[in-house]
Amino acid sequence: MSRNRFNFLHNSELELRRDAYGFALRPQHIQGYREYAGIYKEEEEERTQKWKNFLENQELAQLRSTKEKYKETLQANSTEFEEETVRDKNSEGNKAEASELKRTTFSEKGSEGNEAEASELKDETVSVSGSQVDEAQDTRWKADLSERSGRSNVPEGTRETVPERGREGEKAEVTELKEETLSERGKKGDDSSRKSDSDGSKELSPQKEQLSEETKTEKVQPWAQIRPSLGTIEHMMNFRVKKRKVMKGEQITKSGDHLPSIDEARSSGGESDEDIKEKVCVTVTSYGSVNGLDDKGSQEDEVSPEPYFPWKEELESLVHGGVPKDLRGELWQAFVGVKARRTERYYQDLLAQEINADESKEHDNSFGVPRKWKKQIEKDIPRTFPAHPALNEDGRDSLRRLLLAYALHNPSVGYCQAMNFFAGLLLLLMPEENAFWTFVGIIDDYFDGYYTEEMIEAQVDQLVFEELIRERFPKLVHHLDYLGVQVTWISGPWFLSIFVNILPWESVLRVWDVLLYEGNRVMLFRTALALMELYGPALVTTKDAGDAITLLQSLAGSTFDSSQLVFTACMGYLTVTEARLQELREKHRPAVLLVVEERSKGGRVWKDPNGLATKLYSFKHDPELLIEENKGTEGSDDALADGDLSYKEPAANLDNMLSGLSVNSELEGRDLQEQVVWLKVELCSLLEEKRSAVLRAEELETALMEMVKQDNRRQLSARIEQLEQEVAELQQSLADKREQESAMIQVLMKVEQEQRITEDARRNAEQDARAQRYAVNVLEEKYEKAMASVAQMEKRAVMAESMLEATLQYESGQAKAVSSPRAVHNQSSVDSPKRRIGLFGLAWRDRNKGKPSNLEGSSDRKSTN
Amino acid sequence: MGCSGSVPARSSGQSGGLNNLENAGSSDAKNLRVKLVLLGDSGVGKSCIVLRFVRGQFDPTSKVTVGASFLSQTIALQDSTTVKFEIWDTAGQERYAALAPLYYRGAAVAVVVYDITSPDSFNKAQYWVKELQKHGSPDIVMALVGNKADLHEKREVPAQDGIEYAEKNGMFFIETSAKTADNINQLFEEIAKRLPRPSPSS
Ligand SMILES: Nc1nc2c(ncn2[C@@H]2O[C@H](COP(=O)(O)OP(=O)(O)O)[C@@H](O)[C@H]2O)c(=O)[nH]1
Numbered sequence A: 001m002s003r004n005r006f007n008f009l010h011n012s013e014l015e016l017r018r019d020a021y022g023f024a025l026r027p028q029h030i031q032g033y034r035e036y037a038g039i040y041k042e043e044e045e046e047r048t049q050k051w052k053n054f055l056e057n058q059e060l061a062q063l064r065s066t067k068e069k070y071k072e073t074l075q076a077n078s079t080e081f082e083e084e085t086v087r088d089k090n091s092e093g094n095k096a097e098a099s100e101l102k103r104t105t106f107s108e109k110g111s112e113g114n115e116a117e118a119s120e121l122k123d124e125t126v127s128v129s130g131s132q133v134d135e136a137q138d139t140r141w142k143a144d145l146s147e148r149s150g151r152s153n154v155p156e157g158t159r160e161t162v163p164e165r166g167r168e169g170e171k172a173e174v175t176e177l178k179e180e181t182l183s184e185r186g187k188k189g190d191d192s193s194r195k196s197d198s199d200g201s202k203e204l205s206p207q208k209e210q211l212s213e214e215t216k217t218e219k220v221q222p223w224a225q226i227r228p229s230l231g232t233i234e235h236m237m238n239f240r241v242k243k244r245k246v247m248k249g250e251q252i253t254k255s256g257d258h259l260p261s262i263d264e265a266r267s268s269g270g271e272s273d274e275d276i277k278e279k280v281c282v283t284v285t286s287y288g289s290v291n292g293l294d295d296k297g298s299q300e301d302e303v304s305p306e307p308y309f310p311w312k313e314e315l316e317s318l319v320h321g322g323v324p325k326d327l328r329g330e331l332w333q334a335f336v337g338v339k340a341r342r343t344e345r346y347y348q349d350l351l352a353q354e355i356n357a358d359e360s361k362e363h364d365n366s367f368g369v370p371r372k373w374k375k376q377i378e379k380d381i382p383r384t385f386p387a388h389p390a391l392n393e394d395g396r397d398s399l400r401r402l403l404l405a406y407a408l409h410n411p412s413v414g415y416c417q418a419m420n421f422f423a424g425l426l427l428l429l430m431p432e433e434n435a436f437w438t439f440v441g442i443i444d445d446y447f448d449g450y451y452t453e454e455m456i457e458a459q460v461d462q463l464v465f466e467e468l469i470r471e472r473f474p475k476l477v478h479h480l481d482y483l484g485v486q487v488t489w490i491s492g493p494w495f496l497s498i499f500v501n502i503l504p505w506e507s508v509l510r511v512w513d514v515l516l517y518e519g520n521r522v523m524l525f526r527t528a529l530a531l532m533e534l535y536g537p538a539l540v541t542t543k544d545a546g547d548a549i550t551l552l553q554s555l556a557g558s559t560f561d562s563s564q565l566v567f568t569a570c571m572g573y574l575t576v577t578e579a580r581l582q583e584l585r586e587k588h589r590p591a592v593l594l595v596v597e598e599r600s601k602g603g604r605v606w607k608d609p610n611g612l613a614t615k616l617y618s619f620k621h622d623p624e625l626l627i628e629e630n631k632g633t634e635g636s637d638d639a640l641a642d643g644d645l646s647y648k649e650p651a652a653n654l655d656n657m658l659s660g661l662s663v664n665s666e667l668e669g670r671d672l673q674e675q676v677v678w679l680k681v682e683l684c685s686l687l688e689e690k691r692s693a694v695l696r697a698e699e700l701e702t703a704l705m706e707m708v709k710q711d712n713r714r715q716l717s718a719r720i721e722q723l724e725q726e727v728a729e730l731q732q733s734l735a736d737k738r739e740q741e742s743a744m745i746q747v748l749m750k751v752e753q754e755q756r757i758t759e760d761a762r763r764n765a766e767q768d769a770r771a772q773r774y775a776v777n778v779l780e781e782k783y784e785k786a787m788a789s790v791a792q793m794e795k796r797a798v799m800a801e802s803m804l805e806a807t808l809q810y811e812s813g814q815a816k817a818v819s820s821p822r823a824v825h826n827q828s829s830v831d832s833p834k835r836r837i838g839l840f841g842l843a844w845r846d847r848n849k850g851k852p853s854n855l856e857g858s859s860d861r862k863s864t865n
Numbered sequence B: 001m002g003c004s005g006s007v008p009a010r011s012s013g014q015s016g017g018l019n020n021l022e023n024a025g026s027s028d029a030k031n032l033r034v035k036l037v038l039l040g041d042s043g044v045g046k047s048c049i050v051l052r053f054v055r056g057q058f059d060p061t062s063k064v065t066v067g068a069s070f071l072s073q074t075i076a077l078q079d080s081t082t083v084k085f086e087i088w089d090t091a092g093q094e095r096y097a098a099l100a101p102l103y104y105r106g107a108a109v110a111v112v113v114y115d116i117t118s119p120d121s122f123n124k125a126q127y128w129v130k131e132l133q134k135h136g137s138p139d140i141v142m143a144l145v146g147n148k149a150d151l152h153e154k155r156e157v158p159a160q161d162g163i164e165y166a167e168k169n170g171m172f173f174i175e176t177s178a179k180t181a182d183n184i185n186q187l188f189e190e191i192a193k194r195l196p197r198p199s200p201s202s
């Protein structure tokens, strides 16, 4: 497992919840991370090899082209470090030869790359031999590095980190530092050898080491030179820094805040400490900035055509493939051009100033960092990569110092949330002062105007991104519009955090690799567009705003395939260039400025038709309206002019002032002229040598560009086809679904109708049944009545029968008793009805004879009871 | 004040109208969807409140919020309606206020949070209330929340101050603790009860 290489992660429980960089994994991402850990490891091995080859080839080329020139220096160097390196050679044995070669290379580069030397030279007391010793040691260290065979050589590692860390100038100091660090690191043994361990693990642990070891003693990590094998890359990037500074120095930028200028920086070169201190105060009050810049650099820019670097394309593709872990800290510094930015002792002076201010309790005066930033920094330090193993108490002290120093350095930014994460990240990769200068480069330069009080450029970029995304993914945006989701809700935090805490760490670092290499914010846009491309198809399936946002957040958070992301970003959006972005920024900036101005006046921002919100809204509803609005804004430029002036004027003044300063400093720096001229001559000859290479390379470049273009075109059209196909499929399935739906509806309707009919029928039947039941009841009643009357009739019939019988018996009795039956018969026939009645009455009485007695008996019983 | 605020707010409400429409449109009388935004000074515990409400956890080492972050949570009320909260948790630092309108525009609910141990944060809360009255939707439901109620021994803002201010501004007031989970669910339930219901349709 790749993580096993990090000694602070020996705890396997920790390992489960943290990635290879020591960052906590969200529970839902642990599985995803595990799946990719193996891939990361393979990729890392591959890129380590590639970079190794690249750097070695570069050195060889350098060696060949410049060997002759510096033979003398070389010899001097060699003798010096021969002594120094004996031990190494002995212990390293088989590496001796390689070391020899590397050493040679270095000393050439040292004088050719000359940045290093220039900074040395500038230092008043530095002796030539001193710097050469440094170089020699650097070389030795590097030699060991590129060998990377024996990993168990703890003592070497320990020693080898020394010159890097102790490069403060004077030889004595170096030795002192060396001893100190030696003893410190000696204790730590294995950990500290990591610097020389190219096997991918060195950054974090030594960093942690350094943080804990050195902050404890109230000592800030000394500036550390990056390994010489990266010198040529650094050299190239330094050109960019200088060029940009020159440009900025001449240009009046609209945003008006913070204009690092070469002139300013130049003035700092030859100054004494006190001057610098004064200057810092000036900086604080004058809203400017002091950007470190070696004298050498500032002189060089006068010869400023950027030399052609034939290996630039190769380097670029290597960067796209990712930077090896163990080179990352130093390569980032090289990319940012820290060397060209740095001013010796500047960082220490800022810290001293802050401490003094703190002691004198004058927080809110112009000395020291304003209280509101301090408070915010204090709040945020424990909330920066909480529980990261390297951000222990000492790590947090470093973080605090760096942020406070920056707030002093550039008061137009001060402290802004998000910066804590960047500083934290850099501190994990490099020594404190190096981290400071890298940080300065990123915030002052790459993200100029982003984290300032008004965050103008951050807002402008969101408008630009909104336009780009509308242009690239109209359907996705349409869907999001439909759901009521604004892309900028999501992309805003992406941009502001430069994807820290948004993407998995491997991806964050890969994006930063490219971003820092390119020297601008293009990669920010490309990555965001790539994420939209990757996750857009999933997004269009969402049904409400919440689901869409949640989905996009969680998909972004699980973008473990960092190579796919970087590739998609870099190859898919080649037309998103810095030039294009600048154009779009110019277009959108006025609207933002207007809103900011309104806001600061406390006006009703949202009412304004040119307001940001309205602008975003109109984007959504009518792109043409936007164009009109822009015209409108252009028209109202006059109205804006006042506001603009307020930005421009101080900037112009500042600039004039600074250029004035620079003239002075040039005079002051005259004692350095000789060195400079010498270096310039060297540079010219180098340039000449390179010219032929340039021609050859240009041909190659055009050929390559052509190939790349075709390749991209093919890829793009393939993707478009694919997308179109997908869309067609989706549409087809949608149509199918619709058909099915309507069929279903028809069926449903029929069923419903039938149901209704049967329902009616049932109701009718029920009614009938009820009626019949009623009839039955009636009949039953009738039947019962009839039965009752039948029974009565029967009784009567029985009675009649018995009466008849009785009558018959009586008549037969009479007939026996009367002599003349005829007369009696007649008489009786007349009387008979009466008798019958009488008889009948008697009989009736007889029949009921028992009943009254019964009744009486019962009543008796009742009474007795 | 309601009047002066409503004019610009309405125009902004229109920009966010799509959201409102969408929010109201797809939610029926029984299933509401609400956009809610949390505002307040940095460090008062906004992120912790959301995490407590959504995930039921309290992480004492929460991360600084950069820009804003989103979470959603659905609750069921006693009358068997459900309310889906779409929660935007914003960054607290002053300068991020420039981006806040992006998030509170079109929000049906604003929860303004302060820390009962910090009078500064209470002042900041009042700033946000004013801002919302000026630029928020006119019919926005606002809640004032005094968080970190568990730190009563360090209290510097009396509950009465919160109650009075809330009353004056027609807000719902509650004191919560993301740490102990006190009143967190109640906060959201009370908000849910106060939401204007869409007129029931067939
Ligand atoms: N004691 C206590 N601490 C809390 C509470 N809520 C948040 N915190 C702490 O306050 C700090 C800031 O919280 P966070 O949510 O990041 O603040 P936000 O900037 O408003 O998002 C964190 O360190 C939390 O541990 C609470 O209810 N009680």
Ligand SMILES: [Mg+2]
Pocket: B046, B047, B048, B063, B064, B065, B089, B090, B091, B092
């Ligand atoms: Mg937060």
